[in-house]
Amino acid sequence: MPDSQSxxxxxxxxxxxxxxxxxxxxxxxxATRRDEILSRWLNATKVQLFHLDRPDRAVADDIPRLxxxxxxxxxxxxxxxxxxHAPLDDNAIGAAAQSHALARVENGLRPxxxxxxxxxxxxxxxxxxxxxxxxxxxxxxxxxxxLLLNDAIDGAAAVALEAxxxxxxxxxEEFLATTVHEVRQPITKISGFxxxxxxxxxxxxxxxxxxRDALWQIRxxxxxxxxxxxxxxxxxxxxxxxxxxxxxDAQISAILxxxxxxxxxxxxxxxxxxxxxxEALRARLDVVRAGQVMNNIxxxxxxxxxxxSMITVMAEARGNAAVISVHDDGIGIPPSDLSLLFGRYxxxxxxxxxxxxxxxxxxxxxxxxxxxxxxxxxESPGTNLGTTVYVEFPLLHSGEE
Numbered sequence: 349m350p351d352s353q354s355x356x357x358x359x360x361x362x363x364x365x366x367x368x369x370x371x372x373x374x375x376x377x378x379a380t381r382r383d384e385i386l387s388r389w390l391n392a393t394k395v396q397l398f399h400l401d402r403p404d405r406a407v408a409d410d411i412p413r414l415x416x417x418x419x420x421x422x423x424x425x426x427x428x429x430x431x432x433h434a435p436l437d438d439n440a441i442g443a444a445a446q447s448h449a450l451a452r453v454e455n456g457l458r459p460x461x462x463x464x465x466x467x468x469x470x471x472x473x474x475x476x477x478x479x480x481x482x483x484x485x486x487x488x489x490x491x492x493x494x495l496l497l498n499d500a501i502d503g504a505a506a507v508a509l510e511a512x513x514x515x516x517x518x519x520x521e522e523f524l525a526t527t528v529h530e531v532r533q534p535i536t537k538i539s540g541f542x543x544x545x546x547x548x549x550x551x552x553x554x555x556x557x558x559x560r561d562a563l564w565q566i567r568x569x570x571x572x573x574x575x576x577x578x579x580x581x582x583x584x585x586x587x588x589x590x591x592x593x594x595x596x597d598a599q600i601s602a603i604l605x606x607x608x609x610x611x612x613x614x615x616x617x618x619x620x621x622x623x624x625x626x627e628a629l630r631a632r633l634d635v636v637r638a639g640q641v642m643n644n645i646x647x648x649x650x651x652x653x654x655x656x657s658m659i660t661v662m663a664e665a666r667g668n669a670a671v672i673s674v675h676d677d678g679i680g681i682p683p684s685d686l687s688l689l690f691g692r693y694x695x696x697x698x699x700x701x702x703x704x705x706x707x708x709x710x711x712x713x714x715x716x717x718x719x720x721x722x723x724x725x726x727e728s729p730g731t732n733l734g735t736t737v738y739v740e741f742p743l744l745h746s747g748e749e
Contacts, residue, residue, distance in 0.1 A: 402721065541563075545562040637719075
């Protein structure tokens with residue numbers, strides 16, 4: 349929320365113009381025109397460049413919340429605005445603004461894009477007020493309503509920008525702290541085996557096999573560190589709205605087959621793939637990213653289940669969506685952890701001591717799937733009762749490109 353000084357500045361500036369203004373007509377106008385304003389805002393938002401590729405993403409839960417908070421605020425301060433009713437003192441306005449901004453950035457928008465959405469809301473509210481001014485309304489009251497609502501929306505935008513700034517700073521700190529912590533292990537491994545290789549080379553009875561093993565360990569640790577850093581960078585990009593997709597017409601069956609073929613042989617042998625109506629399972633997908641999602645889910649299934657157990661992958665059409673499920677008979681997920689599973693740096697409690705991991709794979713998978721307009725979720729009867737992870741993508745029907 350903004351600091352007390354910024355609230356005081358806005359209050360003073362508004363108070364100079366609107367002391368005692370009657371806002372009752374504006375409150376009525378906002379109530380009467382609510383659906384129209386929100387509908388026009390959505391239509392205006394959909395055609396912005398940042399929503400053209402995914403107009404469905406323009407739908408927002410928090411803009412109606414913000415609008416209703418503004419409406420209640422205006423109703424509360426009518427019939428006479430007083431300085432004790434500063435717009436930025438309203439917690440509901442600030443909370444809705446923050447929530448909208450963070451949700452938008454999470455979905456890939458940049459801070460300037462979010463500010464455009466706030467300006468569009470102000471524009472539609474201003475238009476509606478002009479159309480609803482009652483006959484013989486004093487000019488001072490018209491100025492009061494417009495100035496106060498403009499200040500309220502501008503204040504909400506400022507609150508949103510502050511929340512985004514805090515998110516950027518938090519993400520930066522998390523990235524640095526996690527990077528330092530997680531890369532220490534592969535760096536230690538590289539340093540240790542480099543010293544071992546050096547000692548082996550100095551011995552008169554040189555053993556090329558042992559030197560080769562040490563070099564292989566160094567290469568393995570380097571690969572581990574590269575994968576780790578890539579995951580951390582992608583996580584930070586997603587948190588700041590920078591995860592970019594390159595969708596194309598794709599066959600889901602081909603993506604699944606390719607992912608399974610590139611698994612470790614001992615894992616691939618465990619996977620049983622069932623596809624119904626393979627030709628019908630077409631979608632607009634970033635093939636590389638969709639493969640990354642399935643590789644992560646299959647990797648988890650293999651990592652957290654017995655080495656001799658089967659992993660069942662099924663793909664089918666359900667209505668307008670392609671649904672892929674990956675089932676394993678492994679350690680399962682406690683019910684209390686299911687709703688948290690796709691958060692950043694989150695792992696199920698029973699997985700912590702079972703295998704190493706950052707808790708980023710499913711977080712990134714969710715971002716990729718939702719970026720395609722799909723959804724991802726997990727189901728498990730409980731600990732040691734197996735897990736099924738579902739991925740749903742919108743189908744691409746005949747005639748669509």
